[in-house]
Amino acid sequence: MNDIMSLGIHRLWKKYFVDLVLSKHNDNEKILDIASGSGDIFNLLPISKNLYALDPVSEMHNISRKKNNSKKINYKVGYAENLPYKKNFFKIITCTYGVRNFKNRKIGFSEIYRCLKKNGYFFIMEFGIPKRNLLKSSYKNFLKYVLPFTGSIISNDRYSYKYLADSIISFPSQNNLLEELINTGFFHIKTIDFISGANSIYIVQKK
């Protein structure tokens, strides 16, 4: 889905994302990837220890295990809204294309805040609606009409692609998302937009 949504560019965005994560990492600290899926982020990270992956779907972990077989990753099946870790445990928590799926962002963000150490970083990457007006309307039409149609042809799964489109359209604006993070207690470090916000990286810190 990510490949179709981004015409494959999400792989470059993930590489960029991982380089940002690396710039804040130090070898003895632990990193948690939430909504880790099939393990792309840890696959790209040139780190092989102190890695923790959480996803509600155990089959995703099985794919990740094969992909990341040279790495020592602690896998857990679970939800962002109920993290099975102690407080102040991680220096870095990442979540790529997962926040959109949280059932309750407020609880998810508070759980992430609880499990981060003081001065720890939360990195998010998520699809959004471009800010530029011309792009905005054509992109919304792409999401509403082209994406579900393409999905039904490629994978015979119109429903999943419609869910993807709806979840992007109903995702909060950047300002609203940042407000939710700041209300949780995070300090905003920076937001990096690609294609005028069709994809964005948010970096926030626990103070």
Ligand SMILES: C[S@@+](CC[C@H](N)C(=O)[O-])C[C@H]1O[C@@H](n2cnc3c(N)ncnc32)[C@H](O)[C@@H]1O
């Ligand atoms: C689009 S995939 C992203 C996977 C991976 N992070 C990537 O970038 O390739 C979204 C993932 O979110 C997971 N997910 C859904 N609801 C979740 C929740 N409430 N908490 C944590 N992960 C969730 C799904 O199981 C799925 O693996």
